Amino acid sequence: MNLNDLGPLMARRRYGGLTFDEFRTDPALAELRWPDDVLQDFLFDHGDYFVDDYGALDLRDITWELESIPAVDFHTMPTGESDAGCIESYAENPVYWVKDRPPEVGRHWKEHGTWLRPPLLIDRRLLDPAHSGLQVLEGRTRVGVLRGRFREQLRVAPNHQAWVGRP
Template identity: 55%
Template sequence: MQLGDLEGLMVRRRAGLGLGDFLADPMIAPLRWPDDVVEQWLYDHGDNGSFQRDYGHIDLAGILWSLEAVTAAELSEMPTGASDDGCIEEYAADPDHWVAVRQFGIHEGVARQWAELGTWKRPPVLLDRRLVTLAGTGLQVVEGRTRVGVLRGRRRQGSLVAAQHQAWVGRPRP
């Protein structure tokens, strides 16, 4: 299954399909992905044009997810998809702004998390680049570009940034 196969499901989501029903859908449930990954990538961005261009060719059933510690150094060099090239650096240019505007709803506590622990509140979604291109190496940011940009910008400012950060990492299934 690929992102394009979710078109009908994404129409239903835009019409009000809740996350619980999305997770239980016969197209999504068999993937056995963590709910957080499904929400951040497929539910929130499954019909995003940039994501379709960058990840539309990937076999979603061929991804195995794990929550992993990733170093701040790795994240500081990690690319995102070609369609959004440069966006992480845009967020990194003014990390204080991007933290400040995330204070309500699901973003409540983001500023405190950065100030006290030097990390994000919610793990971003990263992919092993071998899933994107056969010649790929390392990891790539799928969702969480603002979070990674804030990390980069805070490192440059000399603000508190933890040495390691939790992230959802998708790798090819064995």
């Protein structure tokens, strides 16, 4: 099962006004057994958007775990080809991108030096067995803010929670 197979469900979500609870209990998703945070961020909120970069990926091959990732690992972590350069763009003005979010996001960065909601990362071996390392799937703004805050010597925690999809 890949994103293209979920086209009818995505269309019902987009045009039929499905709530997240209705979406997550749809029989088409039953075999995934993914955490709700991942289902919402990846498929419910942005599923249509990811078809170009991840449309052929067999979603059943992914197991998601919440992991603690060192901040330095995010400095060169890529994202999908269709969004090449966007993380760097967000990193250019991290203060703006935090202020553009609800106030609790800024407070969390200030108090904890990290994001409020963990981004989604994917093991690059799922995309190509010859690749290694992690790739930003969803959370490009968050990772850009982290890079920019680090560059501007603003508070950045040494480790950050992220949902990591692995084979």
